[in-house]
Amino acid sequence: MNTEHNHPNAIFIQLTTRCNAMCINCPHPFTYRTINKKGSMNDDTWETIVQSLIKNNYKGQVGLYLHHEPLLAPKLFNKIDDINNKTNAFVVLSTNGSLLNEDIQKKLIESPPKTLHININSADKMQYENMTKLNYDSVINNTIQFIDIASKKIDIQINCPVLQNVDTDKLKKTISYNSSEYKFLRKLQRRTTKKYIC
Ligand code: SF4
Numbered sequence: 001m002n003t004e005h006n007h008p009n010a011i012f013i014q015l016t017t018r019c020n021a022m023c024i025n026c027p028h029p030f031t032y033r034t035i036n037k038k039g040s041m042n043d044d045t046w047e048t049i050v051q052s053l054i055k056n057n058y059k060g061q062v063g064l065y066l067h068h069e070p071l072l073a074p075k076l077f078n079k080i081d082d083i084n085n086k087t088n089a090f091v092v093l094s095t096n097g098s099l100l101n102e103d104i105q106k107k108l109i110e111s112p113p114k115t116l117h118i119n120i121n122s123a124d125k126m127q128y129e130n131m132t133k134l135n136y137d138s139v140i141n142n143t144i145q146f147i148d149i150a151s152k153k154i155d156i157q158i159n160c161p162v163l164q165n166v167d168t169d170k171l172k173k174t175i176s177y178n179s180s181e182y183k184f185l186r187k188l189q190r191r192t193t194k195k196y197i198c
Contacts, residue, residue: 010061015073016040021096022133028067040074053087065094080111090114098134100142115155118143123171
């Protein structure tokens, strides 16, 4: 809590209800297929949020993630610009990495968010693909490429939930890079009731 203004240190904004993964450790594949209609935040709502951040001089984290894949959100890069240029807050994104192609990588570097989490459930191709329904090779290649070109500009963090039978050390070795270039976080989720990571 920011005691000066009685503000939280972090807020999270769901820009869209869309996600292209089906992670077994996430309620998204169930909730957004059966309960919540897929949709995206409209411009007026976004502008109201930005004005509120300005009015309250909010200086904390704006997490553009919460049960969705932010790289699917319309006008994502305009929204990052709004936070960076109109407010005193900063942006944190959390992605599954599958859409992190060269074009998106360039746009992220130009924006940029302060921090980008890339969530990777496992370094075992079959286990990963069974868990997420995403393409393992593509996610790993995107991640390594992005660390290579962006780690001096964006704080990149690799998140791995600690799930049963997942070898988190193997993932750390797979993304074999100078450890000072990114942070590797194991989400110790057995200690909490929360099992999803983005
Ligand atoms: S954990 Fe993230 S990437 Fe996986 S289904 Fe949930 S929102 Fe999508």
